[in-house]
Each structure stands twice: as C-alpha cells, then as structure tokens.
Amino acid sequence: MYTPETDPDSTKYLVKAHLTIAIAWLLFGALGGLTLAFRLISPDFAEILHDVTWLNFGRIRMFHTHTVIFGWLSNGFFAFSYYAIPKLVNRPLFLPKLARFNMVFTQFALMLGAIALLTGHAEGVEYAEAPWWADVFFALAFVFAIICNLGTVFTAGNVGQLYVSVWYLILGFTFTALNFIMANTIVAHVAPGAAGAALSGLWIHNAVGLWVTPMGVAIAYYLLPLNVNRPIASHKLSLIGFWTLAILYPLGGSHHYFYSPVPWWLQVMAVPLTSALIFVVYTVVYNFFVTMKGCWGQIADNMSLRFLAFGIFSYIITCTQGPFHALFSVQRVVHFTDWVVAHAHLALFGVFSWWIFSFIYYVWPKLTGQEMRSKVLSEWHFWLTFVGFYIFYYIPDTMAGLMQGFFWLRGLPFIDSLVASQPFWIPRAFSGVMIIAGVVLMVINMWPCEKQEARSV
Numbered sequence: 001m002y003t004p005e006t007d008p009d010s011t012k013y014l015v016k017a018h019l020t021i022a023i024a025w026l027l028f029g030a031l032g033g034l035t036l037a038f039r040l041i042s043p044d045f046a047e048i049l050h051d052v053t054w055l056n057f058g059r060i061r062m063f064h065t066h067t068v069i070f071g072w073l074s075n076g077f078f079a080f081s082y083y084a085i086p087k088l089v090n091r092p093l094f095l096p097k098l099a100r101f102n103m104v105f106t107q108f109a110l111m112l113g114a115i116a117l118l119t120g121h122a123e124g125v126e127y128a129e130a131p132w133w134a135d136v137f138f139a140l141a142f143v144f145a146i147i148c149n150l151g152t153v154f155t156a157g158n159v160g161q162l163y164v165s166v167w168y169l170i171l172g173f174t175f176t177a178l179n180f181i182m183a184n185t186i187v188a189h190v191a192p193g194a195a196g197a198a199l200s201g202l203w204i205h206n207a208v209g210l211w212v213t214p215m216g217v218a219i220a221y222y223l224l225p226l227n228v229n230r231p232i233a234s235h236k237l238s239l240i241g242f243w244t245l246a247i248l249y250p251l252g253g254s255h256h257y258f259y260s261p262v263p264w265w266l267q268v269m270a271v272p273l274t275s276a277l278i279f280v281v282y283t284v285v286y287n288f289f290v291t292m293k294g295c296w297g298q299i300a301d302n303m304s305l306r307f308l309a310f311g312i313f314s315y316i317i318t319c320t321q322g323p324f325h326a327l328f329s330v331q332r333v334v335h336f337t338d339w340v341v342a343h344a345h346l347a348l349f350g351v352f353s354w355w356i357f358s359f360i361y362y363v364w365p366k367l368t369g370q371e372m373r374s375k376v377l378s379e380w381h382f383w384l385t386f387v388g389f390y391i392f393y394y395i396p397d398t399m400a401g402l403m404q405g406f407f408w409l410r411g412l413p414f415i416d417s418l419v420a421s422q423p424f425w426i427p428r429a430f431s432g433v434m435i436i437a438g439v440v441l442m443v444i445n446m447w448p449c450e451k452q453e454a455r456s457v
C-alpha cells in the first residue's frame with residue numbers, strides 16, 4: 001500500500017512546504033483583515049495610515065481576500081491533494097519534480113499578485129483583482145498543479161471505484177481552471193456592463209462553490225472516516241451530494257447581483273436554483289452525522305476531529321443562511337451590508353479554514369514523526385479561534401448587517417449607519433487579535449521539539 005510518509009522520493013516535502021507557506025499566508029492575510037478592522041473603528045489609526053497609499057482601505061481589502069483565498073486556502077488544498085491523491089489511488093505522485101518546482105512557482109505568482117494589489121495595479125473583478133501579468137503566472141501554476149494531481153489519478157491504472165474525496169478533487173481542479181481563465185479574460189477584458197457583472201457573479205460563485213467547497217468537502221470526506229475509524233455511512237448519499245453540487249451549483253451565480261442591472265429573469269431564476277442548494281448541503285451533512293453517530297465524545301481529545309466537527313456545524317449554518325438571504329425579501333435588507341461579510345467569513349473561515357486546521361492536526365505528526373508539542377496549546381488555539389470568531393466576529397457583524405440594512409431602508413443618512421455600526425465593529429478587531437494569536441499558538445505547537453515517537457500511520 002502506497003503511503004507518502006514512507007516514499008523515499010516522497011510528496012512529504014511538498015505537503016509540509018505547502019502547509020507551512022499556507023500558514024504564513026494566513027498570518028499575512030489576517031494581519032490585513034485586522035488592519036481593515038482597526039481602520040473602521042479608529043479614525044486616528046486611519047489618519048496615521050492616510051498618506052501610506054499601499055495601506056489604504058481598498059488595496060488592503062484586495063490584498064486580504066487575495067492572500068486568504070489563494071495563499072491560505074488554496075495552498076492548504078494543494079497540500080491536501082498532494083497528500084491524499086497518491087494514497088487514494090495507490091500510486092506515487094505524477095511528475096514530482098514539476099510539483100516541487102510548482103510549489104515555489106505558485107508562491108512567486110501569488111507574491112506578484114499581492115505586490116501588484118498593494119501598489120495599485122488591479123482589475124475590477126472581485127476576488128480576481130490581480131492584473132493580467134500576475135494572473136498568467138497563477139494560471140500556469142494552476143495548470144501545473146492539475147497536471148501533477150489529475151495526472152496521478154489518470155495514470156494510476158485500474159484502481160476500482162474512486163474514493164469520494166477524489167471525485168471532489170477532480171471537480172474542484174477542472175471547474176476552477178475554466179473558471180479562473182474565464183474571469184481573467186472574458187470578465188476582466190471582454191464582457192461589458194451588465195453581462196460582465198453577470199459573469200463576475202458566476203466567477204465569485206464558482207470560486208467559492210466549485211473551488212473552495214469541493215476541495216474542503218474532499219478534506220472532510222477523507223478525514224472523517226479516518227478520525228472515527230469507520231467508513232462513510234452511505235455511498236449513495238455521497239453520490240447524490242456530489243452530482244447535485246456539480247449540476248446545480250453553477251446555475252445560481254446571479255444571486256450575487258440581485259437588484260442590479262442584470263436581466264430580471266436571471267435574478268428571478270436564481271432564487272429557486274439557490275434554494276435547491278439546501279438539499280445538496282443537507283445530504284452531505286446528514287451523511288457526516290450518521291458516520292459520526294456514537295463518536296461525538298471523541299472530540300474532547302481529538303483536535304483534528306473537533307475542528308472537523310465544528311466546521312460541519314458552521315457549514316450547516318452557512319448553507320442554511322445562504323438560501324435564506326437569497327430570498328428577495330431578505331436581500332432587500334441585507335444586500336451590501338455586513339451580513340454578507342459575516343456570511344463570507346463563516347464559510348471561508350468557520351468552515352474551510354477549520355477543515356484545513358483539522359488536516360494540519362491530523363497530518364503534521366505523521367509528516368514530522370512527532371506529536372504536536374502540547375495539548376494545552378491546541379486547546380488554546382481552538383478556543384481562541386472558536387470564541388474569537390463566533391462571539392466577536394460572526395454574531396456582532398451579522399447584527400451590524402441587519403441594523404445597516406434597516407437604516408438604509410428607512411432612508412437614514414449613510415453616515416448614521418456607520419456610527420451605529422461602531423459597537424459591533426469593535427469586537428471584530430478583538431476577534432482579529434484572538435484569531436492571529438490562535439494561529440501563532442498552532443505554529444508554536446507544530447514547531448519540532450526533542451524526538452518523540454511517531455504516531456502510527
């Protein structure tokens with residue numbers, strides 16, 4: 001049986017390198033988020049930064065989303081795919097030298113994008129703002145990653161039935177290659193006005209739904225059975241969840257542009273197509289819950305399982321909230337408010353970042369041959385992350401969003417809604433400090449110490 005841990009020319013280095021760099025990007029990105037949060041609560045702080053153009057709000061906001069989505073989450077997903085695919089198809093990685101080269105090349109492309117955004121070179125496509133000369137390198141890096149990952153799957157010969165995580169990884173890689181190229185060519189340079197906006201909605205939607213979601217769900221499908229030591233409860237439900245995601249998800253992208261000049265029929269159609277996604281999500285989550293039946297007690301000691309399980313809960317909340325705020329009556333209140341920012345963080349941080357943390361706690365001891373340094377540090381990481389995010393970020397920001405929406409509906413001056421948001425934004429800044437502190441503790445916990453026994457593989 002092939003295992004990356006015992007392969008001499010192994011992918012172990014790749015997994016470690018991608019994870020280490022992912023965490024560095026997370027820290028950079030989170031510092032960006034913290035700067036934004038402080039700018040919004042302290043006019044004095046904003047005044048100090050006033051003349052530093054590369055630290056202005058717009059640039060840091062783009063830097064923040066670029067670093068967390070592509071630097072943190074995507075490097076985390078690459079680490080997972082390089083670890084899991086060879087194991088799941090029982091074959092060493094295809095073209096490992098290309099993958100090693102690409103590990104560095106990807107960071108170069110991302111760095112170029114980050115520098116471009118901070119120096120004011122941006123395109124008007126949300127979450128794909130980096131200019132074309134940085135995109136070309138990232139697109140190439142992505143193609144190399146596809147060659148290595150999917151090459152491993154397709155050269156593995158007859159491996160029988162592919163494991164469900166592999167389906168999701170294939171989906172994520174294939175759709176995203178097409179989606180990224182569409183966003184950075186047609187949306188950025190060709191499609192005008194409302195047509196461009198509709199396609200931009202499609203890009204954002206697919207970036208979160210057909211990149212982040214399948215890659216993250218692949219992690220959950222991989223880690224859950226290993227952590228609870230039993231197979232996934234229902235293969236049929238996995239199939240239903242997978243195909244409904246692949247078929248239904250791309251159809252609802254215009255829900256990002258409700259009440260905009262996008263054709264009305266497209267907006268109306270987006271409502272039922274978005275609501276239908278609730279079945280996709282509940283199928284997956286039900287499958288996870290049945291698999292976990294009787295094992296909940298284990299989350300007390302198993303940090304990987306704990307992050308995974310709490311991520312599943314956040315997934316339920318995100319994906320129940322999603323169809324709800326896609327209703328026109330709810331959109332009238334929450335569109336453009338902090339409600340959406342809270343939803344975005346719940347999904348990208350509360351679900352997918354936690355699933356990557358779960359992967360780190362699972363895989364790091366196997367890769368280094370050492371246990372994490374201390375259970376206490378893991379507990380601190382978890383509680384700072386959990387309390388920091390839910391109590392200090394998600395709940396206040398969601399309330400701020402509702403309040404802003406009602407202020408605007410009543411036609412009150414915009415500035416009044418900003419002033420009224422202050423008490424909700426102050427905790428958000430604290431949340432940033434807590435989340436960053438939690439990640440730093442995780443890094444300390446991962447730091448090698450005197451030789452210990454490796455965990456069994």
Ligand code: HEM
Pocket residue numbers: 126204208209212213255256257274275277278281318319320321322323324325326331334335336340343344347348
């Ligand atoms: C069934 C599940 C989901 C539904 C129905 C849904 C629906 C929506 C809708 C309607 C919006 C637009 C809100 C507005 O602009 O007023 C939105 C925004 C957003 N969603 Fe979701 N969502 C779901 C799950 C997710 C997941 C899993 C992710 C992440 C992987 C995600 C990430 C985002 C982000 C980042 C935004 C903000 C986009 C922007 O700033 O333009 N959502 N979601």
Ligand code: HEM
Pocket residue numbers: 029030031033034036037061064065068069072073340341344345348349353428429431432433435436
């Ligand atoms: C230290 C923790 C963090 C803090 C304090 C923070 C803060 C912020 C702030 C203040 C904004 C701008 C909101 C606005 O324009 O009004 C923002 C946007 C955003 N952040 Fe974060 N953030 C943090 C971590 C993260 C992480 C880890 C992720 C993803 C993994 C993330 C993803 C996003 C996204 C996608 C947006 C755009 C939201 C939208 O357009 O609706 N953030 N963040």
